[in-house]
Amino acid sequence: MTAELVRGQNHPLSQARLEIRVSAGKPIVAVATIGDEEGRVRDPERVAHPGAPNLPGLEVPRQAAAVHRLAVDLDALPDAAHRVHVLLALPTGAGGPARFGAVAAPFVAVTGLDGSEVASYTVTGLESETAVVALELYRRQDAWKVRAVGQGYAGGLAELFADQGLPQAHQLAGAINDAVAQGMARSVAAPPSRTADGAGTRQAAPTLSPDHGGSPYGTQTPQGAATGRTGYPGGPAPTEPSVPTDPSLPTDSSALTQPSAPTAGGPIDYTHPRRRNSAPPPPPPTAPPATPGRPSRPVAGDATGWSMDERLYNQVWGMFEDLARATAAYRSAVDFAESRMDKELEQVLSDPRSRIGGQADAAREAARARHAQLVDQARQALDRDVAQLTAEADVVEPALPPAYARWDNPVWHGYRVPMEMPMALRLGDLHLPECAELRIPMLIRLPLERGLWIDSGRAGSPDGSFHDAHDLRRLAMEAAVAHVARLLAVHPAGEFTVYVIDPAGSGAQTLVPLVQSGVLAAPPAIGAAGVADVLGTLTQRVDLVQMAVRGGAADALPPGFDTSHHLVVVNDFPHGFDDRAVTQLRYLADEGPAVGVHLMMVADREDAAAYGPLLDPLWRSLLRLTPVPDDHLADPWVGHAWTYEPSLVPHGSQVLQRVLDQVAAARTKHR
The missing domain is CATH 2.60.60.30 (sav2460 like domains)
Known part of the structure; x- marks a missing residue:
């Protein structure tokens, strides 16, 4: 309370x-x-x-x-x-x-x-x-x-x-x-110019937070955003952080934090604001020599980090921050141009002697011309920065590992079950209306520190398309299946266990890839009895692990205890949930992530309105995603509303089934 x-x-x-x-x-x-x-x-x-x-x-x-x-x-x-x-x-x-x-x-x-x-x-x-x-x-x-x-x-x-x-x-x-x-x-300035080696001066990415009709990455903040990131999503700082980082600190990409400001001159710290190392990481690769008169070609992994995955992660969020700053500069310039034109026109109209006649017309035309010139200059600067970032994205996207890559990336054709968990996971893409063609991967740190809510209740999207309730529920489940498959694919064999609660069986058709491949811990739970069984099992697990950890007896867990991360996917909430089940669900959302039990809900918030404010803490604790493009994420650093686009499997592609088959085979061998 x-x-x-x-x-x-x-x-x-x-x-x-x-x-x-x-x-x-x-x-x-x-x-x-x-x-x-x-x-x-x-x-x-x-x-x-x-x-x-x-x-x-x-x-x-x-x-x-x-x-x-x-x-x-x-x-x-x-x-x-x-x-x-x-x-x-x-x-x-x-x-x-x-x-x-x-x-x-x-x-x-x-x-x-x-x-x-x-x-x-x-x-x-x-x-x-x-x-x-x-x-x-x-x-x-x-x-x-x-x-x-x-x-x-x-x-x-x-x-x-x-x-x-x-x-x-x-x-x-x-x-x-x-x-x-x-x-x-x-x-509010435009992104700094690139250095001779092609690397720009960047901050760590701001965290993003869901904007539920008011302020937003995170949210948050965000792991990012200038945490000031937070917001997904800090500013450039000396390469060696002023305070050593404690790796035990959480790295929630949805948290709302305020960005650190750049340090004038000086090298850039690409590391995550909450990742601190006792020694500096190895330097990033250098760009090929630039042709005289032309900018250096971008290089994938040009950020610092202990591994290529960490370099790419930091580079992606550096691109996010560059785009945020460039767009902020453009919007600020446009606002200034409009304010200046309004002031000039007001001065013309305030003088009765100049309201009519050729003098007034000439003054108005001059004001509009100056406005157009300022806007055009700002747009040229934005286009230049976007072109530079687009060229970098064209190099970075093909180099991303499976955890960061789109489902249509060729890296999935050579997929093998990993030996260790990656540092982050791709949930979709982010873009801004001024440059909708430039997509920035939305990465969230692992292990998950917030549950996910796939919203099936929106009726439209920024591109003007509309979906009826049935289509949205189907699309929401497809998005959930894609996220679950990616989570399973990026964890080592036996390190991630998934349960599904589908009380009315409405998601049976969409869940077929997960069920047929055998990657689920048990068949989807249906009916009130199934809901009670799964929630009761996971609640007991959370209680048991909490008691062991708090008592300093983590090694005293029962023999054969499954130490993997657990995810429960809930479809069509609150159908099939009584008051006890709702209480257990809230408990899992609050206490589960700290002990490796995570929640993914596929639901329409309006369907749960009958519970009144009882469920508000639940919704606020989850990172809201949508099955269709929607501008519901905001970074608290500069306040942009970012359009989120889910990462879905292309229609007709067999990549998801092949990946799930490999995951299932590895799980069987692991047992």
Whole structure:
């Protein structure tokens, strides 16, 4: 149950690793300070801010944005740390609002790493303030709590820092404002030019989150997006991360996070924001020498990484971020051109002497001509960047391994069951309306940390095509089968087990490839009894593994216990589900991923409306995908609505059946 705090109220924290999500109507700056028992900040080195975003146990975004994600590990904080303050401030000199009273009240939520909210607070009552202490995490007798503060300062960060006892408060506030100003300028600029070796300066990819009629990768964030990625989906940083990465940290591609800003000059860090290595990875391959007067040819795997798979993964999300930045620059230029033309036309109309006659007509034509010129220049720049990215995509796509490749990629013809799990999986493609021909693979990290929801309830798609309810249900099941087949194909033999719940048997025809090949753990469960049996088995499994892990006795599991990852596919929810089954399903969605039990639902959310808000946490915990192209994914980095297109098997192709047959043969041999 989420605690909705009011000013001054506190709430206990039962988890050490937390995320603090911030959303506001306008770009704001997020800062965190570490204080002593009295709340005093004794040293600028105890302030995490856009210029120095990482401290032990703390990580904040590098840029001003309307959506932020801050990472907190209470166990990793210094021993002398007793308080952590989350500060929000309006950027200076950016042409934005000058006070919090002119923007929507910021919303702050403390969540677990699985996205479940612990406490939330809407910072209301602000007027002339330009900086505010939103939350305080504080320790009392070795227990941590969160308190809603909401203390504002009209003098901005300088006044706030001074109140916390920080030496050189004005200098630090000025440094933060300078870092933010540089980050904001880069966040709307066109992608940087390629270097001589053909590699561009890129950030890690923003994470994507599902937009359920409001804000979105993730979501999220995203593993990507500039996590600020998050959002699928960080910004360029020095090749050696400033803080070593803990490989145990989750890498949820759907999480909403705020992108890290590029570091001017300097090499680029292509590694995932939450993947940290004790030593730098080997350098990427170099591009062939460029012909004088022509750009270097793109090279597949030109990002850094420990393996070619990791290089390609980082390169794909680098392309995603390049396209996001190029499109943001184009849209910003178009908005500026339209605003300028409107202003010029308004000036013409405001003068009664120039409203009529040739002078007014000439002024209007001149304004429209300047508008057309600016838009044309912006379009030329976008077309140049898109052409460059398209050339890179033409090289990268054929080089992708099966886990990242489309079903029509020739790599599937030489498919063999792998010996180890890949780092990511392709769920489909992403594109933007300004350049619909350029598709960027949508990759999600493995193992899955969120369930998947294949939405069978949409009636149309951005391309203008419409589908009736029957067609959508069939297409949704086809998409689910394709995703299941890919998950089975990229895991080693015996490392991924799939159950199917089809209460009414409506998906029997679509499930034929999975059933006939014998890759399912059991025949699809039908009827209420089948639903209860599968959910009961998986719920007991989650309970058993949780008890073993929490008790430090993971080696005490029963002999022959199946340690593989489990996936349950639920078709036509909520048909065939009683209240107990719904509760078990929610439990699996919340607790299952942490112990290797994952959920894929094929459902129309409107069909579940009878349950009211009871199922809202369930839907929010799943990454929503669609069986037809749909612009429901958004990256929180620049706020684009990306069109998602599912990765389906071409009609008439036998590739899926051949792959499933190999998976089944490997499973039989493994047993």
